[in-house]
Amino acid sequence: MTEGFHSNIHLALVHFPVYNKSGEVVVSSVTTLDVHDSSRICRTYGIGALYVVTPLKTQQELVDRMISHWKTGYGAAYNPTRKEALLKTQVINSLQDVVQDIAERSGKKPRIIVTHAKKLPQNIGYGEMRKEIQKEEQYLLVFGTGWGLEGNIIRNADFALSPVEGPEAYNHLPVRAAIAIILDRLLGIRDRRVVPQSQT
């Protein structure tokens, strides 16, 4: 595994424990498209590792098969950029296992940053978080599928990022879009060349 620019920052796409539409805690289904999109987005921003979290063996096998297809199968020859995107993607049992895997690889337990569609009293803004992740620590950004991460994961996190808000009250972004926007806000190269006309 080559070292990326942000190889101390990892991402977990969580399918359990999450809420369903009725507010029950469930295992949501893995969507292979989410895995592809998240991998391509993580690769763009140089994320250390992408963990697809599900306790279901059949779903784990599905993701493994998909990753193998693109990494070593016909897909690797057909679309090498997809292979490149999936090199740091893996499927894993639980969030606890993710924390352990990062700790074993890096020697440090990651600090947990949760994302959520609703405002929370403990929310931290993007500017502040951009500074935080400059530290020589390991970080794990956690995204929930379905109707969002189960409450204890939110409560036990080290940080809870402010929700992504547009100018309107509608907040039903696909998790794929939230990952793209949040990684860009935290890790995107900022456009600093623009200065007001009067200063040129």
Added chain:
Amino acid sequence: MTEGFHSNIHLALVHFPVYNKSGEVVVSSVTTLDVHDSSRICRTYGIGALYVVTPLKTQQELVDRMISHWKTGYGAAYNPTRKEALLKTQVINSLQDVVQDIAERSGKKPRIIVTHAKKLPQNIGYGEMRKEIQKEEQYLLVFGTGWGLEGNIIRNADFALSPVEGPEAYNHLPVRAAIAIILDRLLGIRDRRVVPQSQT
């Protein structure tokens, strides 16, 4: 159609003319998921209208059927937020028809802003474009599917946005992710509350 915060800014998701993997000009297939994701993202940022551009009648019918399902069919009751997202989405023949539709509705021809994965000499940055779109003009953001927008569309545009770049050279974002990131950069509410400790 209610007026949104950015109802003078519109988006076109173009399936013709675009390039395929071999650099030929083709009609790409409409992906219903792209339509869903783009609609939800546009709704979040208060975009005026989302145009799905394809000259193929069968594909137009597919999109129309999908929109009807969520707007008036079973889907409208099952998931009202999806209905809300799709209210400003429509399928249309060509980019020329998009320009005409906006001109007829608003009385002004839109200024065309193209997006592209590669750097171009005429690129404009996000800070500058944020300022530009404050003007009382109509704007059309154009995104290509497949391997990107055909060259003449790029050359004839009023503006060409800088590509979305992460810290690494990999630039193979899904169009869904590019739309999310670019709308957030142009229209997202900036995190202005964070000030350095020394200034508090």
